[in-house]
Amino acid sequence: MNDKLKELADLMFPNVTKTVEDYEKMYPERNLEEGAVVTRFAPSPTGFVHMGSLLTAFEAHKAAKDTNGVFYLRIEDTDQKRSVENGIVGILNDLKNFDIVPDEGMIDEENSIGNYGPYIQSERMEIYHAFAKDLVLRGLAYPCFCNAEELDEIREIQELNKERIGYYGSFAKCRSLSIDEAIAKIKNKEDFVVRLKSPGNFNKKIILNDLARGDIEFPENDLDIVLIKSTDKLPTYHFAHLVDDHLMRTTHIMRGEEWIASFPIHDQLFSIFNFKKPKYAHLGLVMKVDDTGVRRKLSKRKDPEASVEFYHKEGIPIDAVKSYLMTIANSNFEEWQDKNPDSPLADFKYDFKKISISGTLFDVSKLFNISKNYLSKRTAKEIYEELLIWTEEFDQEFYNLLLKYKDYAISIFNIERNIEKPRKDYTSYSSIRNFVFYMFDELFMNPNYEEVKIKDKKERELILNTYYNEYLDLTDKDSWFLKIKEMCDKLGYASNIKEYKKNPENYKGNVSDVTGLIRVSLTSKTNTPDLFNIMELLGKEKIKERFTKYLKSIN
């Protein structure tokens, strides 16, 4: 009997040379300090990361870093159809854009670092086969020759009789094939998959102690699930999870909640091999409400904001995105940050118990708000340097100007920044240009002047000329404004707005109408930061030029 089983196993896996024990020795337990967490990010090489996956990777990375553990990248290319050229490099780049650099695993399309490789599943074929062979030898796995039609038939019968669907018990035809029959079929070159001969009992219960959700009870798995696929002989996710996460000595499996239901399978697999079971944390999905008002999983197809590249292009600072991800990841993070506004993210301890488990709506406006606050706290020099990096990639014209007028640019960014409550108008690096373009002549060639309150052209001319010739004073902000008020009194505009509100009919307008005109003529916009600061930086000569340019444009 044993010889027969061996013959079958050898036939099924002719290329296996090592045993499970051999691999156990090759990949010993990691020598890490007490409590260190080993996690992994295991995407398919589709070339880019989507926000939901990024969140998973981010959390796994954070959990590992907090405990001096290991975070590694494993590529799951068992579904060859989905693979894309340079897919791994694309993923690595996306991760790197958010400061996630794996400690081990793939580092480009072909190479990896670390002692637990290969880190790409298509190169681990022999390992999976050794494990599957072990199971066959122990009578816990068998070849199944059912084709798609036969499987469909089984399902139809089950549906008809309202029975549980799946390949199990008496429905598992090939389970009862004799060894001789199996050997004969294989020798006859019939295609087969390798199925688990599940020892489970559907009436018995097992418990998942989920780190995020607490205890969840399931019936034991009794499905004879596929371990090795027929055509490419690659493992299924379930089997790869067992082999890889055990051999790579992963301690914590962090994955989306769509995996909860397959826990009984995974638990059974670990039990059969008597391997130490990893801990599981099932994360909530990232959702969005689409135009029809339906709440659904964020989709990389339909939602541009789902692609991680979007944030890179948009120029949302990495730290802002990380803060936002952390607020989704751990519900106590916001509170912590309020109490520790100046502490870096690294000081916050990731907590499995605080993982949010209900599907979170992805809130772009909240992200923008975080980004805004973050940017308002940077120094002008930091803004300059970070913007330089961003524009070099995405806005060459602006990049060149920044290089050419370095000190001037820094002064611009410094307007209303070096104060207790700094301005908060930059939401991202890409938004900055729109807030400062008018400070550069090169970007002020054909300004689109906004409307002003004072409509009469002659009046506008009079005000600007009078102002430039008699009242322009840039020594300091107080005298600057005093002069403007003086001019207002002289020209019939209220210098005091409260007075104006009491008796508007006594005046042609008020001081804000006058500054509004000056503002638009200098910047083309009605909304800008502090006018005095702008004028101070522009200097008298440019002010004159711009007044002239403006007056020309309205005539």
Added chain:
RNA sequence: GGUCUGUUGGUGAAGCGGUUAACACAUCACCCUCUCAAGGUGACACUCACGGGUUCAAACCCCGUACAGACUACCA
């Protein structure tokens, strides 16, 4: 059909037997103000999906129901 998960305001959520149901984002109003951006003050859940039950007392415990989602593939 089966198994499992989730449901507190526009959003993220705290709370886990006694609270005015925190906090943050968004929205609105007023104040401040040369325009903005901020900042300040205030408004915003007649109530925690619904229906029962336990209890002196329930968003919190129990039981049903509804709705949403996941899995039930030789996809992950």
